[in-house]
Amino acid sequence: MDLTETVKHRLEVREFADKPVSDDIERAVLEAARLAPSSRNRQDWHFLLIDGDALDDLATVSTSGKWVADAAFAVVVFTDDYPSSGVDVGRAVSHMQFAAWDHGIGSCIYTGIEEEALKRQFGIPLELVSGAVVGFGYPKGSGMGTKRRRSIAEVVSKNRFGESL
Numbered sequence: 001m002d003l004t005e006t007v008k009h010r011l012e013v014r015e016f017a018d019k020p021v022s023d024d025i026e027r028a029v030l031e032a033a034r035l036a037p038s039s040r041n042r043q044d045w046h047f048l049l050i051d052g053d054a055l056d057d058l059a060t061v062s063t064s065g066k067w068v069a070d071a072a073f074a075v076v077v078f079t080d081d082y083p084s085s086g087v088d089v090g091r092a093v094s095h096m097q098f099a100a101w102d103h104g105i106g107s108c109i110y111t112g113i114e115e116e117a118l119k120r121q122f123g124i125p126l127e128l129v130s131g132a133v134v135g136f137g138y139p140k141g142s143g144m145g146t147k148r149r150r151s152i153a154e155v156v157s158k159n160r161f162g163e164s165l
Contacts, residue, residue: 006101009144013106014067016137021072025103026051029136030075032099036092039084045092045131048076048122057121062133064112071135072105076118078128089131096134106139 026049033047050058051073058076059069068074077092079085097107109132118130158165 003098006098008147010097010101011106011143011145011147012108013137013139013143014108014135015140016070016072016106016135017140019072019138021103021105021137025100025105026073026136028103029096029100029105032095033075033077033092036088036095038088038091039082042082042088044080044082044085045088046078046128047092048078048124050074050076050122054122058118058133061114061117061121062110062112063114065108065110065133065135067108068110068133068135070137072137074133074135076113076122076133077131078124079131080127081129085129085131093132093134096136100136101143104138105136106143107134107136109134 030047030049033045038044055069055071055074058074059066062068075096077089079089093109097109100107111132113130113133115130118124119126124130153164156165157163
């Protein structure tokens with residue numbers, strides 16, 4: 001499937017098949033994150049791969065992603081705290097999700113995390129902040145579907161806010 005079709009139909013996956021993901025695919029996902037663009041080429045990020053029993057620990061400190069315990073693996077994206085860190089995290093996450101999908105791996109991002117508990121549990125330096133958590137695994141279903149989105153006319157203006165395309 002080409003990228004345009006993937007963008008149109010890929011859904012966030014929170015229910016995973018009980019099937020392991022190979023180390024090679026995990027590395028490919030992390031390599032995609034590493035290659036993502038960053039503001040001023042800062043690359044001020046660190047990616048923590050979590051798998052196995054440690055996923056239960058991650059779920060324990062998650063406030064909106066308890067489902068991550070059933071993922072094959074997860075990646076927590078950490079950054080220094082700088083004005084465009086959220087943009088950089090988003091770029092890295094997007095790269096990871098598309099790289100994963102290229103291997104048939106579904107994913108979902110969440111940000112609900114108990115920051116201090118996460119840092120204690122996984123030995124994270126205090127100066128870093130978690131920007132996002134992404135759970136990955138083979139989807140229980142297809143991971144594809146029809147998205148319910150507002151029309152382009154409702155969300156896009158041209159040259160002046162409120163002016164239609």
